[in-house]
Amino acid sequence: MVLIPYVVNYILDKDIMAHEKDQLRELLLSNGEALSENLDRRLYPQMYANYYWGAAFTDSVASMGAQTSGASLMEGIARMILSE
Secondary structure (H helix, E strand, O other): OOHHHHHHHHHHOOOOOHHHHHHHHHHHHHHHHHHHHOOOHHHOOOOOOOOOOOOOOOOOOOOHHHHHHHHHHHHHHHHHHHHO
16 A cells, blocks of 8 residues: 555656556556456445455455555556546
8 A cells, every 4th residue: 555656656757767667557557457356346335355456355344454555556546547
């Protein structure tokens, strides 16, 4: 959750090398897709993120750390896409 805003800032830096930008951008987008695919939207507003974003949430108690990281990832991706 702490790393994502810094990675987005780095990607948006005009002086970053193109191959680094592309690699980091794809990494964030890949993680965002994994998270998005595993959120059960039928349960809205209780769409909980799992610790591992590549699997659906199945526990009975949601982790605040996983939720915060997931929200930070989605916010960072939105900021990245809107700023490009």
